Amino acid sequence: MTYPTENYFGKLEAVHAFYDEMPTGVSVSETGRIFINFPEWGDDVKATVVEIVDGELIPYPSAEANQFIPEKPEQGFLSVQSIVADGSGTLWILDTGAPNFDVPIKGGAKLVAVDLETNKIKRTYTFSSEVVLDTTYLNDVRVDLRRGSEGVAYITDSSITGPGALIVLDLSSGESFRILDGTKSTAVDPDFIPKVEGEILMNRSADGSTSPWQVAADGIAISPDGKTLYYCPLSSRHLYSIETDLIFDKTINDEELEAHVKDWGEKGASDGMITAADGTIYAGDYENNGIRAIYTDGSMETIVHDPRILWPDTLSIGPDQYLYFNANQLQRQAGFHKGKDLREKPYYLYRIFIGKAPAKVE
Template identity: 60%
Template sequence: MKQNVMLSALALSVSLISQTGIAATTATPATALPANAPAEKTIGQLEQVFAFHDAMPTGVTVTETGRIFVNFPHWGDDVPFTVGEIRDGKVVAYPGAAINKEDPKDPAKGLISVQSVVADGQGRVWLLDTAAPNFAAPKAGGAKLMAVDLASNKVVKTLVFPANVILPSTYVNDMRFDFRAGKEGTVYVTDSSVSGPGAIIVMDIASGKATRRLSGAKSTSADPDFKPVVEGQAALVTKGQDGKPKTMAVASDGIALSADGKTLYFSALSSRHLFAVPTEMLRDASVSEAQLNAAVKDLGEKGASDGLESDANGAVYAGDYEHNGIRKRLADGSWQTIVHDPRVLWPDTLSVGPDGYLYFIANQLQRQAGFHDGKDLREKPYSLLRVKIDAAPAPTR
């Protein structure tokens, strides 16, 4: 009797499902997503200036006459020369092949591993030598700045960083010049250490004297809670000393000088915040570190950057490597995205040219073998790109 009741109930259920159209059926077959399905929109009209099929570049600068220089640090690629000029459709050693080789007898003479090149707007291009291949401790007396005269293509000045500003963990990264301050001008350099304190190094060009400012400060340090995501995956992941994965923490990296020279903008690579500090206080030895720290302004989030730049109109540009883009901070403090494109794989080093374009390197830094258990995921070529901004470079004098 009980069994008959159960069978009747089951039959009634099947009947109701059939009548309501909820009968169990096979799923509707799926098809591949059409290529023309709605997708995120790109921003900015990109132009490729040069394609690199060999070593990975990190830096670019465009001079006031339109000459383009790039650099290749010794990070594991075959680097025949660490500084080059793009000329006649190829990259040639600059200022020559001989100086692009380390001098074992005198670390101050030959170029060891250049991380940044910057045209100063005064007829010279400056080469920033870390003397620290593969982020090793800098070779004593090797971390330096070289100025090359663009008319003669000769080195006209070499400034070796004094020992008081170069720690065993120091990795000098980027620089900006101001010839309105000091007899021959002042240069500001970021220390983007991956194992020690970050800092802003302030050097007087005439004397070569330098000081470390904001060393180990929150503003120049990697954000301990920063976990970057690029291409949908955790990025900058390396192996710690215990063999467990960890995110590489990179200190103060990008740097930009306001058009009037009164404000220095900077940010750690392992952070999304932009900071600003008065340059007059940076240069003043009587200003204590406590006073300087109190004067630093946190301008909020801008995205994660591996490069900053400024223009003559008071705007600041920042790479946004998590979102394949470039962002622009207007003089009123508001932000806008000027580039967003999946081909902008790790925007590195920005430079405003005299032609109203913003030039930048896209080098796939996050795909390096060190972040993927020894497997190099980079796809050549790397690119030098540009986007029209209709602005002039920030003046240095």
């Protein structure tokens, strides 16, 4: 006897299998180079940033850059959460400086610009204690090279114990500031109950104690013209946006800025997001093993639904017009299952053809 089953769809292609540490970030450069990062979340991380070269994981930009020196925290990578190739010759590397979501090491939390032609670090940006708090976890980053003399970077603070926020960094001066600090759009949705693989996702310790799993602002994307910044808390199904001109309007203070935030409604629960050249936003749907497209008119659809998509993390669009993302089984980590690690190696880098180029940033 045959039975009806769930309908899966979308042509998913496996690009790389990871048999060791768990990846989070992926970014594909304008020349098709593929970069991956591995945060320090308890696995034996040999290099926190790598490039996939002929199927091998090569420390990037060098093995030395992946060696953290406590006496010089700004010089080596400690725990990289996100990487973004800007399409204009630079790979931006976001180091949390906070292994296992601990308090960030002073000077360890940083944004590093690497020249993709020379494979050399060209600048490192660090943050003051007023911007990177003891509760801060730097999560994802987007750059816009058109604003100001050298551009700006927008970074999410996906704190699990303090206020969520967006961090704005002037790439010329190195000055940074927090916006929408602790507001509804960057905070955990108190009514959100995540359900993944048929069960509620929550912290479950080996001693039997439990607590809600709550992570603030995480996914971030920018419109092709740089005028709209989109973002979402990890513990939420809502998509929010703010017009970027308002962020730099000196007549609007941060308390007033919240009134200008747009709530696009539910898009599904997402980790990473990315924007295509036509303004379409692509977002993971970690509760439903899928990837969703959010169009400029606000309509949405699922473009791929596949049981292999076990927690779609960071997304990147390559010059080949494929959408790339890691499926890293985040929901199977030991902290959610009474100390038992349920992840099954390998983790995978997948791609799906979307027929669209990435949005430009300059």
